[in-house]
Amino acid sequence: MKPFSFWYTRPDALDWRARLLAPLGALYGALTAYRVRQPATFVSPRPVICVGNLNAGGTGKTPTTIALVQMLLSMGHTPHIVSRGYGGSLKGPHFVSANDDAREVGDEPLLLAAFASTWVAKDRALGIKAACDTGASHILMDDGFQNPSVKKDLSIIVVDAGKGFGNGLCLPAGPLREPVSAGLKRANFILSIGNSKHQTEFGATIPLSIPRLQGSLDPLETGIDFTNMRCIAFAGIGHPEKFFSTLRSVGAKIIRAEALSDHQTLTPALMKRLSNDALLHDAQLVTTEKDAVRLPQSFRQQVVTLPVRIVLDEDSELRAALTALNG
DSSP: OOOOGGGGSOTTSOOHHHHHHHHHHHHHHHHHHHHHTSOOSBOOSSOEEEEEOSBSSOSSHHHHHHHHHHHHHHTTOOEEEEEOOTTOOOOSOEEOOTTSOHHHHOHHHHHHTTTSEEEEOSSHHHHHHHHHHTTOSEEEEESOTTOTTBOOSEEEEEEETTTTTTTSOBTTTSSBSSOHHHHHHHOSEEEEESOHHHHHHHHHHOOOSSOEEEEEEEEOOOSOOOTTOEEEEEEOSSOHHHHHHHHHHTTOEEEEEEEOOTTOOOOHHHHHHHHHHHHHTTOEEEEOHHHHTTSOGGGGGGEEEOOEEEEESOOHHHHHHHHHTTO
């Protein structure tokens, strides 16, 4: 669901639309509560680490999963990623390779496959079984925090520190998949992502009952100098404005910012329009890593990517929790 501006007003200053939809939000939250109370039907032989959220999309789960992969690899482990493959057509279990199409496996799994062995499976239990059978030491479950079918050994809730949990209401009245208090009871860590100002504000307004990790999404140094680069920027992620802000932070001059729907198909017609616009304005097309894997093959040489990575302020507590999974 596309985020609405009224989702992000203060809980004590609810928009009239949020008030109108609040009963539906309460029903949604109650249905989620009923679903997550169901006992797990599958217990993995390897530790399962769930990277989830309470908000609907756009919190930073994919870069968090990449950071966890890199951390586990540095500890000598062999993590595999299991994803539902949102937006993809394959039921799975399917091992994702560089030759796959985002329309079949989804854009996030195709991106994640560059960092670790990745499986797409609509039935997550079957995906985990396949990963374990092929040598996984740990399972990183991309999303699925509200799915009770698989027992999780460690759950991390990811949240945008600047947006927090919005107005505190569940869909469609607010951005939440479930009430904050209920979600925190089932999680081991919360990771808030944002600058120092947003981190301070988030910490002051959100009472937390679990350990909090803090981090920022920083541009990855690729050797490309974006200083004064004239750009036509486009992004089909949960909150495209975050990408545009990051691009400006490295010195780029955005001539036009095209905010697309999350996971939107990058059709040849759309890309031809953007390409012509870039030519007209003597500008470079720039997008996110996640969007880049959906580009039509004929346009990939025309588009520059600005990747970002999670940088944690402190990771010792998280590393200790990961180590304990093997104990």
